[in-house]
Amino acid sequence: MNSSNKTSPSHPRLSSDINHWDIDTDVAIIGFGGAGACAAIEAADAGAKVDLFELASASGGSTALSSAEIYMGGNGGTAVQQACGYSDDTENMLSYLRACFGNQADEAKLRSYCENSLNHYQWLTGLGVPFKMSELKERAIMALTDDCLLYTGNEKAYPFPEAAQPIPRGHNLEIEGDNGGPLLMKILTEAVADRGVNVHYESRALTLIIDDNQEVVGVVVRVDQEEINVRARRGVILCAGGFCMNEEMVRKYAPTFDCGLTPIGNPGDTGSGILMGQGVGAATVNMHECFVSLPYYPPSSLTYGILINDKGQRFINEDCYHGRVGYNTLLEQRNSKRIYLVTDVAGYGDYEKMSYLGAQVAGTGDTIEELEGELELPAGSLDYTLSSYNRHAAEGQDPSYHKSAEWLRPIEAPYVALDCTLGRGPFYPFFTLGGLDSLPTGEVLNTGGEVIAGLYAAGRTTAGIPRTASGYASGMSVGDATYFGRLAGQTAAKRDC
Amino acid sequence: MNSSNKTSPSHPRLSSDINHWDIDTDVAIIGFGGAGACAAIEAADAGAKVDLFELASASGGSTALSSAEIYMGGNGGTAVQQACGYSDDTENMLSYLRACFGNQADEAKLRSYCENSLNHYQWLTGLGVPFKMSELKERAIMALTDDCLLYTGNEKAYPFPEAAQPIPRGHNLEIEGDNGGPLLMKILTEAVADRGVNVHYESRALTLIIDDNQEVVGVVVRVDQEEINVRARRGVILCAGGFCMNEEMVRKYAPTFDCGLTPIGNPGDTGSGILMGQGVGAATVNMHECFVSLPYYPPSSLTYGILINDKGQRFINEDCYHGRVGYNTLLEQRNSKRIYLVTDVAGYGDYEKMSYLGAQVAGTGDTIEELEGELELPAGSLDYTLSSYNRHAAEGQDPSYHKSAEWLRPIEAPYVALDCTLGRGPFYPFFTLGGLDSLPTGEVLNTGGEVIAGLYAAGRTTAGIPRTASGYASGMSVGDATYFGRLAGQTAAKRDC
Incomplete structure (x- = not known):
């Protein structure tokens, strides 16, 4: 919304300023990860001419880096x-x-x-x-x-x-x-190629092109150090990932997660698709939420342990998903200076061999008192928590946190505690869950809740199915990206123009 | 960003479409609460012609409804x-x-x-x-x-x-x-009048007016059922409050707080200023955060009590600010089905006479066990928590939560517990803390972080000093609104045009 001439996502180019279209296509897709690939396949299958632009020199995006559940x-x-x-x-x-x-x-x-x-x-x-x-x-x-x-x-x-x-x-x-991601993207990439989609690698989308009616009619892409103008007669689909690699955006929009977590995704997850959408008036939602995890299993035997805070209190059923635990430790236990996982020799099991948690042993003890001292917990707190837990676990019960009986057994001396505190060793991965506000069809909405003609999005450029780490399940993001990528491709391809 | 003709915040009017300016001024200010009043005073003192538009039939805004600390x-x-x-x-x-x-x-x-x-x-x-x-x-x-x-x-x-x-x-x-708000606004309103500001009551701002360079050059206002075009040669200052009265916006941008809280503010806190800013490309930040409170004092004697969750655990130092407690109960204790305040007869004191909390007595007991049973807490949990608390309180210590010695004394039988659970009686007021991204000068930023020429904002239309209920203090919002309102007025008045 500024008259500057520089090409940035916040400055859409006006079609009236364009003398020459370098590429003329039906559907331009930005990003060749899971969402972009599926959008391309569906748009091509619906008969559209499709041009797909990918920043990297190969397809994949964050989908290829994931397990692709x-x-x-x-x-x-x-x-x-x-x-x-x-x-x-x-x-x-x-x-x-x-x-x-x-x-x-x-x-x-x-x-x-x-x-x-x-x-x-x-x-x-x-x-x-x-x-x-x-x-x-x-x-x-x-x-x-x-x-x-x-x-x-x-x-x-x-x-x-x-x-x-x-x-x-x-x-x-x-x-x-853990090779599902590369295999999925290999299959999708072949399907894209089979359909005659024009794939452009090492091509960075810079900003959208709008006409006098504020409709999106194309996109400016930088290829070989030159800016080219791509006319997209039916629309542009933004599948450019989330923004976990953009520190400034994380600080601005998801400050809770600007705390030393490890971003997971591909280097192109810089929010460029979101910024381009915002530049033409798109609304963003759920920007403050991220997936975050404390991957304390494998080994699954650690699930028999208990997670405690610096008061020696449990705070969650330890049989839940690692993302829910990550969310809880990071947000609900934000005032706790320490997070420990307390277990025994059987629970510790193959930790050193199997885990990628990176948590160090914070203390051990032949008695609860000894461990309590090593962990500097309030006197008697661990004794109360662990004794109570063990008494109920022996009966297959967890009246306070409802861990399922499958994962209940008394924790027996000698004890060991892992330091799961953020910043003290453990791996806390994160990626973003906010993005452009869109309909299931892939149509992007402006801040008034109206469809922006010619603009579509899918994957982590949008706010999709997964909205919090607290409710996340593995497979939701690739599921959302591939499914809604397809819908965006279908919708764009059949748009009247 | 749409070619529709309807007048809505998301559709700025183009100056090229305007045949007639009904009002021609230097600075147009939207909203006559604390922020708008201070902006008007400063802009007028800097020599600008100022027109101030207020939805209601009198000045005041939410500042007049507050205590104006x-x-x-x-x-x-x-x-x-x-x-x-x-x-x-x-x-x-x-x-x-x-x-x-x-x-x-x-x-x-x-x-x-x-x-x-x-x-x-x-x-x-x-x-x-x-x-x-x-x-x-x-x-x-x-x-x-x-x-x-x-x-x-x-x-x-x-x-x-x-x-x-x-x-x-x-x-x-x-x-x-509790009459500080009306008095403050009476004084500010007189100061506005003394300066010859043109005040328009019962005037609803509908959308901004932009020129071909995307600069804000005016605002469309509805007065007496007619739309008038206001030319603002130096700029428009949005001081239209937050969005706590706009259920749709709260659900969309601050869903955590869409849970049965009581909005506090004036009926005009519908986010209209934020929507108008977004309509010309302004960025919003901190939209997911609100002030929320559990006003469990007065009487201050309840501070001698302890707050516990449904596990019988304490979770906060009870001598902190009511907003911090509200935030903690709502967010960090979100998985707890009950929140109780446990006290004794001395602590209960004048509760029924002085409080506006609205919490009901959830249980009483001559012994801890009896109260624990009435509150349906895990067996032994309250005994552990209260015995430990009392033992340390007798020594002026609170090693777990660090409540200050001033508020520590053993809680003695007979006991009483108030049910502070959201939805079971107590008053949980809230208002929004997110809004337009702006500089201290009041200049509003677009999503690329650049100043939008001609647009200013202050008060709860912006994200200002207070960013969370967890860190809030009474007086921060009126302080922020009045101070940054002044700066916005100064900046707009001296803008070259």
Whole structure:
């Protein structure tokens, strides 16, 4: 909204100032991660001419860096769910997601996602994405085997079973090791190529182009150190990721998370898509929220332990998802100077071999008193907490925090405590969950809640299904990006122009 | 950013579409609360022709509804602080405010505010705002006597004394009862009138007017059911309050607070100033944060009690500010189904006579066990918490939460507990703390961080000094609105045009 001539996301270029269109296409897509790939496939399948611009020299985005678990279910269940003996109901899936995100949820997106999730599974398998008809029954962050189905969120953890019947919905690709992301992007990239999409690598989108009616009619891209003007007759789809790599934006919009966390994503997650959208009047929502995790498992045996704060109090059921624990330690326990995980030798188990948590041993003790002293907890506090926990655990009960009986057993001497305090060793990864305000169709809204003609977005450039780490489940972000990427591609391709 | 013809904040009017200017002025100010009044006074004093538009039929805004405590200090201290024996240091005040808001703070605004707070005090007294040279030494939310100086925040409460020397900075006007707001606005309104400002009541600002360079050159106002075009040669200052009365905006931008709280403010706090700013590309920040309070004192004797959650755990030092307690109960204790205040007969004191909390008695007991049963707490939990608290309180200690010795004494049978759970009776007021991104000068920034020519804002239309309820102190919002209102008026009046 400024007359400066420089090319920046906040200064859309006016089509009346453009003498020459370097590229003339139907749909221009910015970003070749999971969202952009799916948008390109659908737009091409709908008959549109598609040009896809990617900053890096290869496709992938943050999807390729992830495990590419995909959260799917509903409508009776995917073939994998059914093969593993689960019947999944759309309303049950919807109830679960509502419980995850409360009044932060986008009801229209949740409903679209749940109603069409089975179709999305079939679309992915139709492209050749392989899922084995098997379940990984361990508590894990991702499947390191080639097994598919996994509980990837809080489905079985209090209080979620009160809201919805627990069903596993995390679908891991059929490949050994943590290699789902590269495989998914390889398949999607081939599908894009098969459709004759014009892919431009090492091409940085700079700003949108608008006409006199404020409609988005193209995008300025820098290729080989030159700015080129791309005319997009049906629209531009922003799939440029989130903003966790943009320190200034994190500080400005998500200051709670500007505290020494480790951003996870690709270097292009600088919020450029969000900034370009804002530059043409788009609203942003949920900008203050991020995914954050305290990945205290594997080994899953640490789930038998208890998390305590600097008062020696427990504060959460330790069988919930690592993101929920990360959120809780970072936000709800923000006034606690220490976070410890207290366990015993059996619980500690293969920690040193299997974990990527990075937490150091903060103390050990043959007695509770000894450990309490080493951890500098208020006198008697750990004794009260641990004795009470053990007494109930022996009976398979956790009346205060409702950890499920599966993970309850008394913690026996000798004791060991890991220092899970942020800044004292442990890995606290984060990425952003806020972005452009958009409809399920991918249409981007202005601050008055109206559609901006010609502008679409998907993936972490938007605020999508996942709204908080507290309710997050692995697979929600790749699921959201791929599903709503498809819808954005469909919508843009069929726009009258 | 849309070609629709309707007049809404999201659709700025183009000056090229305007045939006739109904009013031609230097500075147009929207909103006649504390911020707008101070902006008008300064702009007029700088020689500008000023037109002030107010939705209501009288001045006042939310400032007139408040107690109009004003948070001031630094530079050795105000005359009142000095008369009461306090010497206040600018850096100490700055350290305190930094501790209050952490990395959510706007450092430039904090510095400007602290460095010029003494000057602001003198400016106010120069206008005739009366402050008595006296201190109210009670723990209170506002002075109901005509006394002036009061600790209105967390200055004396842990952990703030670790960051800054505690100094009272809440300045109450010299008037009996909770009547500071009306008196302040009466004085400011007279000062506006004395300066020949053209005041237009019952005048609703609809949208901004921009020229071809995207500069703000005026505002469309509805008066007597007609739209009039106001040309503002030096600029428009938005002082239209926050958005706590706009349910849709609260749900969209501050969903955490969309949970049955009671909005406090005037009916015009619908976010219209924020929406108009957004309509011309302004950035918004801190939109997810609100002031929220659990006003559990008066009577101050309840501070001798302890706040506990549904696990029977304490979670905060009960001598802190009511807003910090409100924030903590609402956010950090969000997973607790109950919040109780446990006290004894002496602590309960004049609760029924003095309080406006509205909390009901949840249980009583001649023994801890009896109360624990009535409150349905985990067996032994209250016994552990209260016994531990009492043992330390008898020694003037609170090793876990650091409540100051002043408020420590053992809680003696018979016991009583108030149900402070949101939704079960108690008053949880809230108002918004997010708004347009602006410089201390009042200049509004676009999403690229650049100044939008011709646009200014102050008060709760902006994100100002107070950024969270957790660090709030009474007097910060009126202090911020009046001080930065003045700066916006000065800046706009001297703009070259």
